[in-house]
Amino acid sequence: MTGNARAKRAKVARWSILASLLLAGQLAEAKGETPERRWTLEDIVTAPKITSLALSSDGSELAYIQMAGDIEKNQTMHIVYRLDLSTGQRTEMVRSGVAMQLEAIEGERAWNVLLDIGEGQQLYRVDAGSEPQIVLASEASITIGETEGGLFAISFIAPHRVGVLAYDWSPDRKWLWYAALKPGSDEPKVQFDNEVVVQKQRRRAPVSAVVELRLRSASGEDMLVATRPASDRLAFHYAGTVSWADDGLRYYVETTYGTQSDKSEAFDLKFNSMTSIPAGEQQGLSSVDFVKGPRGGLLTTDGYGSALELVETGADGKRHSYGKHPFYLGDPRAAGSWRSVDGKRTILGMRTTAHPRYGLVLVSSAGPRTILTLGSLTRCDFRYDLEWGICVEEAMNQPPRLVKVEPSSGKITAIASVSKRHEAISPLRVTSHRWINRSGHNATGFIVWPREFEQGRRYPSILVTHGSDADERFADQDLQWDYPVQLWAERGYVVILVNEPSPRQSPELMAGYAQWSTGSGPLSPIEVQRRAWLNVVETFEDVTTQLVNEGIVDGARVGIAGYSRGSQITNVAITQSRHFKVASSGDGHFLEPTIYPISIRSYGAIFGGPPSGPYLENYLRISPSLRAGAVCAPVIQQLAAAHAGAIDFHVALRAAGVPAQISLYPGETTATEETHLFHIPSNRLLAMRENLAWFDFWLRGQKDLNAPFPEHLDQWAKMADGFGQRCGLKAENPQDASAIR
Numbered sequence: 001m002t003g004n005a006r007a008k009r010a011k012v013a014r015w016s017i018l019a020s021l022l023l024a025g026q027l028a029e030a031k032g033e034t035p036e037r038r039w040t041l042e043d044i045v046t047a048p049k050i051t052s053l054a055l056s057s058d059g060s061e062l063a064y065i066q067m068a069g070d071i072e073k074n075q076t077m078h079i080v081y082r083l084d085l086s087t088g089q090r091t092e093m094v095r096s097g098v099a100m101q102l103e104a105i106e107g108e109r110a111w112n113v114l115l116d117i118g119e120g121q122q123l124y125r126v127d128a129g130s131e132p133q134i135v136l137a138s139e140a141s142i143t144i145g146e147t148e149g150g151l152f153a154i155s156f157i158a159p160h161r162v163g164v165l166a167y168d169w170s171p172d173r174k175w176l177w178y179a180a181l182k183p184g185s186d187e188p189k190v191q192f193d194n195e196v197v198v199q200k201q202r203r204r205a206p207v208s209a210v211v212e213l214r215l216r217s218a219s220g221e222d223m224l225v226a227t228r229p230a231s232d233r234l235a236f237h238y239a240g241t242v243s244w245a246d247d248g249l250r251y252y253v254e255t256t257y258g259t260q261s262d263k264s265e266a267f268d269l270k271f272n273s274m275t276s277i278p279a280g281e282q283q284g285l286s287s288v289d290f291v292k293g294p295r296g297g298l299l300t301t302d303g304y305g306s307a308l309e310l311v312e313t314g315a316d317g318k319r320h321s322y323g324k325h326p327f328y329l330g331d332p333r334a335a336g337s338w339r340s341v342d343g344k345r346t347i348l349g350m351r352t353t354a355h356p357r358y359g360l361v362l363v364s365s366a367g368p369r370t371i372l373t374l375g376s377l378t379r380c381d382f383r384y385d386l387e388w389g390i391c392v393e394e395a396m397n398q399p400p401r402l403v404k405v406e407p408s409s410g411k412i413t414a415i416a417s418v419s420k421r422h423e424a425i426s427p428l429r430v431t432s433h434r435w436i437n438r439s440g441h442n443a444t445g446f447i448v449w450p451r452e453f454e455q456g457r458r459y460p461s462i463l464v465t466h467g468s469d470a471d472e473r474f475a476d477q478d479l480q481w482d483y484p485v486q487l488w489a490e491r492g493y494v495v496i497l498v499n500e501p502s503p504r505q506s507p508e509l510m511a512g513y514a515q516w517s518t519g520s521g522p523l524s525p526i527e528v529q530r531r532a533w534l535n536v537v538e539t540f541e542d543v544t545t546q547l548v549n550e551g552i553v554d555g556a557r558v559g560i561a562g563y564s565r566g567s568q569i570t571n572v573a574i575t576q577s578r579h580f581k582v583a584s585s586g587d588g589h590f591l592e593p594t595i596y597p598i599s600i601r602s603y604g605a606i607f608g609g610p611p612s613g614p615y616l617e618n619y620l621r622i623s624p625s626l627r628a629g630a631v632c633a634p635v636i637q638q639l640a641a642a643h644a645g646a647i648d649f650h651v652a653l654r655a656a657g658v659p660a661q662i663s664l665y666p667g668e669t670t671a672t673e674e675t676h677l678f679h680i681p682s683n684r685l686l687a688m689r690e691n692l693a694w695f696d697f698w699l700r701g702q703k704d705l706n707a708p709f710p711e712h713l714d715q716w717a718k719m720a721d722g723f724g725q726r727c728g729l730k731a732e733n734p735q736d737a738s739a740i741r
Contacts, residue, residue: 036426038451039486041688045069045681047475048419050392050400051078052102055381056109060085062381062390062402063111063126065099066418069681076157076679080113082128083402085390088416093126098160106173120161123178136216138163138180142209146641146673151181151207151230156677158668165211166239170249174218175271177249179239181230184208200597200644211235213251215269223274226267228253234264247271255281291329291337294344294365295320301328304506306353306442310361310368322368327352327361328504333471333478334358335380335391345386347407349377355432356444356499357395357472362386362407371410373403376472380405390415394474396446397427422474428489429453432472435498435546437539442505445470445498445543448489460557460699461494461547463540463580467565470497477677481563481586482638482687488695494553498543500536500569509535519601525608525618532606533591533622537573544579556581557699561691563587563638564676571649574635575627578727582698584691585637587676589645591623628652632727634659634698634719638687640674657726659698659719661712663690 046068053064062083070077078099082091098116105112110127112135117124120140124132143150145159165179185208209230216222228235232254240251248270255263266279291299293312297320301308307324314320327350335349335358345364352359358376362369371377375395382389386407393412394400399422402415417423429449436442450459462483464470469479475486479497488495503509512531515521523531540560547553560580562570567588574583589595593611596603609615611623620626625648635653637646642664653660665683667673678684686708693707698720703713 037424039425039428039490041484041487041685042071043422043425044475044480044484044486044688045071045684046419047422047477048400049476050379050418052100053379053381053390053392053402054102054104054111055383055390056111057104057106058109059383061109061128063093063102063104063113064379064392064402065102065113068419069684071681071685074680074682076681078157080111080115080126083416085415090416091128093128094124094132097158101166103169112167112169114164114167116160116162120163121165123164123167136164136167136176136178138178139182141183142181142207144181146667146675147669148205148671149207150672151209153230153236154676156675156679158675158679159672165236168239168242170244175244175249176216177239177242177251178214178216179235180212180214182210182212184210184229211239213240213253215249215274225251225269225274225276226253250279291346291348292339292343293320293346293363296343299329299346299348299363301325301330301350304504304510306505308353308504310363312363322363325361325368325370326354327359327370331358333378333469333473335360335377338380338382338386338389340386341384345407347380347382347386347389349380351471353502353504354434354444355472356468356470360391360405360407369407369410371405371407371412373412374398374472377403377405378473382407392418395472396430396448396474399423399425399474426451428486435539435543437501437535437542439535439538441501441509441535441539443499443501443539443543445496447547448485448495448497450489450492450494452492453494456551458551458554459492459494460559460695461496461544461553462488462559462561462695462699463496463498463544465498465500465540465560465562465566465569468499468502470499481566482678482684483561483563483584483586483691484688487688487692491692491696493695493699494547496543496547498540501539515605516602519605521605523605525606525615526621528605529618529622533569533572534576536569537576540569540573541577541579559583559633559695559699561586567637571624572622574631574633575624576622576630578632580633582695583633583635584694585635585646587638587640587643587646589643589647589649592625592645592648593619593623594644594648625649625652628656628658631656631658634694634716634723636660636690636694637662638690639664640676640678657723659716659723661694661716663687 048066048068051065051067055062064081066079079095080093080099082093096115096117098121100114102113110125114121115124123136125135126132140161140163143159143161144153145155147159150159162181165181167178211228213226215225230236234252234254243250250266250268252264252266255265263281265281267276268279269276293299295312297312297314299312302311303309307326308328309324310322312320329350331351334351338347348361350361358378359372373393375398377391380389380391388406391403391405392400393403400418404413404415431447434444464483466479485495503513512528515523515528516532544558548555559582560570560573561584563586567585568590570583570585573580596610607615607618611619650660650662665674689708693704696702696704697716
């Protein structure tokens, strides 16, 4: 090579290196200038939730139902996907407003599922290669949902017609048990007593419907086994909870006494006679979905505290203890349960006590083995031999993804992402916490930190609560409802997600909650109020006080938000304490005197009796509308229905001069209502924008230019005039933190 050639080559090389460096610099500069992907309201509305999944019988494919808001269609949609586990290819099999009870078909790469794709809710077969095929249809003449002419039922999906309500195949798939919804008697009649009382909150004519429990044989013969009123919870929600035997089945129905159910009743049905024979009663609503352990007994977690005893109880009453563990069984949000065909191993979904998340426990003769991730395993399905399964893994800042779980080793391997849109969001910092309040009771939860958090700077803060739903799930509507938790953090709020103290931690708390539930017990109404409501308020005061004393939160700018059970706590907090400076209360009205006629049993425990005579003093102690004059926090109530108690509270607040707004969000038409968890995306977007504007106005003194109803900003300003002086509000010094440790 000549010198000129070497020089030329060196020059080219230098220019290549220089070009590479320039390009790298440009890319780095471009990367630096590109803002990180932050949360939007649309991200919250479209956050995916997998409600069910099922492996094909040969384990080669997975089907799952994914629920998410469709902003363009303004609907919450259920999409049934198929995932080829060997290639990772995902296929959409069907899209519907309703999809539930997904189940693999033995010997096929296909599934059964309840869908409403134009013919009402019916039973279909779905697979990757064809349109959904109807398996069983029943006349869909009854609509379920909050709509004129609809059967009222607590639901989080749009009103829809129902033919097949639920189904259950026998293990050999020769028999199909199902529940069909049929019209009841439409003949007008005089109604008496409780028939009239239960209509107190209704704003539309009641719909009469019955549940038909039916059985179909392999040859197509169909017989009516029993007819139950739609108020029978076991029939309506669980199709009688069937347990199968070789020669027949057992089903359960609810036995009703008065206004509440005290017992359930079992019936045995033999295939050769097709006659139902009573099999006895038992206390409470029975479930035949017992979780059997390797010894054939029932697995439960017993006791109190942060570690509960895992026990297997045999039919003879003998107990075998597997020791104490920091988790409990029976949480309806946990993954479920599976038992190997030889009965030697059982996998159960559980929830941990200290760091609220969902995991699995494998129970065998060798003892229990926990399977946990940093987040949660919320939905699963396993092979018949329990060698492996597929689960949904998610966390507060981890979108749902599918993972393979091998129970024997505990190995977990990522399989597929569920939402690339949400994977692209730069995660916010989220930390888990465990607090102890002034009474020594534990509470768990999380803090979602501002993206640009600076140590030494005090931030406005919002506490969000809904009973026990603060856990490692992704943007879950069960917890945050229409509270834009992630957007608040993006705007510079310290967001505190707190569970109320679990009654599992002490007999004292359990007794209070149990008496509230059953309506009877040794405690006085004042003591029930203290344990189930005031103790929770004190906990939330203590949690935020600690953060004030740590120099993180500005004590003069602390708000509270909660829906349903969280609404109860929010309303009690602002009528019992001046700790919280602004509140948002979602779709709740419990504890109000007007609810007594339809809550006689629980109100008997909480108040002693009706809101009159010797019991009135107990209402004055805690009913929000009767304590409106003590409120020193602006209150917005957002409703899915025009609840009488919420309206009473709003009117009382306005009469007391408290800044208050009540917002009623509509259903699809003037004849329908929103559901308790809003299912209409446009309503969710408006409600979240309303909450953003409300808290910015009252905690930060800012008028949100994107407020959904801008004319309300001037109304809030008028309500604010003189309000702070009336309550003597001013920036508070940090309170003593000795009550919390």
